[in-house]
Amino acid sequence: MKRYYSAMSVSMQSLYSATKDIYRIKVIAGKDGMNRNVSWMYYTEDESTIAFLRGGELAVTTGLSLERRVQNESALHGGTPESIANAEIEYLAHFITKLSERNISGLILNVGKYITSVPEEICALCDRLSFPLLTMPWEIHLIDVMQDYGNRIVSDRQKVMTTEKALSNALFFPEQFDSAQLDGTRFAGAEKYSVILMQIPEEFFNGEEEKIRRYMDFSFNGKLRIMPSEFACILHESYIVYVFHSDARNVAQTLCTVASHDRYFKGMKIAVSAVCRTPEELSNEYRHAKLALSFCAPEETLCDYNSLGIYRLLAEVQDRRILEAFYEETLGKLAFFSEDKRNDYLNTLSLYLESSGKIQKTAEENATHRNTVNYRIHKIAEMLGIDIQDGQTRYKIQTALYIRKLLKRTECTQEQRL
Known part of the structure; x- marks a missing residue:
């Protein structure tokens, strides 16, 4: 889908505040x-x-x-x-x-x-x-008010488009961005920046940019009850991208609530990034929000990047081949199994490690007989040639399982072996 910039931020409040004394x-x-x-x-x-x-x-x-x-x-x-x-x-x-x-x-x-x-x-x-x-x-002459408001709307529209073009560079083309591009805008000199991503429905207004823009500007975003000057709204690829010059986590739940009652966005996943201190870091926060979105559980509609734990660390490894190699040397031999069987064994192994090696608890969590759990764990240890009771070995296997989950949820060249 093409990218568009929300072209409006003049609000009723801003017009009223600027002209209430002039026009009483x-x-x-x-x-x-x-x-x-x-x-x-x-x-x-x-x-x-x-x-x-x-x-x-x-x-x-x-x-x-x-x-x-x-x-x-x-x-x-x-x-x-x-x-x-x-x-x-x-x-x-x-x-x-x-x-x-x-x-x-x-x-x-x-x-x-x-x-x-x-x-x-x-x-x-x-x-x-x-x-x-x-x-x-x-x-008060209506013609004076209408002309004044029209001029204010046009002027602000130009400022907003300039702002959001700069933010687009910061988010998606950081090599083209310079913080000076935000000078004179509401985002200049802010102490905090953050990003929220919201999935867009398939065939959303059939991709017609003007209809999408008007719906977001004059229907959906108005329900957030947040002043337009507090954020920018950009459509990029398959996401609505909100950029805040504040901590977006404070409004993420509000966004979820509004989306849950919206005829188009009901059920769509939403993710919020961490907070960064400079606009140059916004591209990282966009990437972080995308990562959080990929980890949003089926029963959840909101995922916070800060809740991802070790995945935040692993995701910073830019060369995916390093992660793939670690997984391959640790658990790669299990590719011998068919995909379904491999998934069953790895799920059992994951539950076993999470339960600190307790067979009965693993069996209960996996809805499997304890003898089945015992057999699978011993079979895995035999195939990998490891001592499953060794602490360092368990740590290495657990890390490999984290890597597997990360790679399956993000781009991966070896997914068929995971």
């Missing part, structure tokens, strides 16, 4: 959704056009259609205060629900003329949906 904007509901990305501004007075939105837009309305709804209510039913209030609530609730369903980032109400107040029921709805609802005084 207030957040009145849906504050939990203020981390949502914003792709563009969209002026609307007609709910019938919502279906044409692509997700991520920040909508703004004067409430002109609401005024017309109130006028119709007055003409049809006499316009009692109660019926008018109910009509306002019904219209706004339907309008906001439709916007939320399209993954719109938020709604600004231009209050003062057609909308004079916002019902409590509407605020409660936005809070339940985590849908940001903001107000702006009527005397």
Whole structure:
């Protein structure tokens, strides 16, 4: 799959923080959704056009259609205060629900003329949906806000693409990377860096980059409730690669939870790297996260590189031939067995060593009779010409078994003999 760069990091919160005093904007509901990305501004007075939105837009309305709804209510039913209030609530609730369903980032109400107040029921709805609802005084000109926000979005998009191009070099092409490429970005001068990998489903949007980008930027990542400035999101090969300028282990579980409820990423494996101190080390952390992903057990969805124990050490041997040679000289003679039989014997041997040579415990763990365990252990010792009771020999065999597992889960030229 091709690589793409997430092209958006302007959030509702960043726009609000930068302009709340200029345009006298207030957040009145849906504050939990203020981390949502914003792709563009969209002026609307007609709910019938919502279906044409692509997700991520920040909508703004004067409430002109609401005024017309109130006028119709007055003409049809006499316009009692109660019926008018109910009509306002019904219209706004339907309008906001439709916007939320399209993954719109938020709604600004231009209050003062057609909308004079916002019902409590509407605020409660936005809070339940985590849908940001903001107000702006009527005397503020919409054209000024839309032009300003558009300029901010375009400017930030260029910065983000520059940042993530530099991070791509750091991750995948370290020989092309220089830390100066991150100068002026949110990743420059950070004290910590880390990586999270998430598997992507097969045929994810049929590999269409624009659809993938929009889904990640304006749907999935928004559910993480992490400010976009805290991370970068890159698609590389068969992974979603998250780069954090912090310790990603703090958010890995959140990512797992969101993925478990996502229609595309449910059941996908996730791995988190260790922490490095410089961006030059990010390529190592990407490799570490890939290693952790390969060790993720079938029943697990998250694996931490720091939990891999001795495999972290063995994986640093760059020349795989050294590991293959060690395995071959230690356990290679067992290649005499058929693959199925060899696997049975090696599994028994592994359990035997893990139980400190206790035959009964090995039999119980292996669901095998103790006589079978005894026979297999003696047969292995005979074929290898070793004293299985010798401590150094056991250590060497255990190391060879670790190497076998590592090589089977990573690239290996001798896999048929393992």
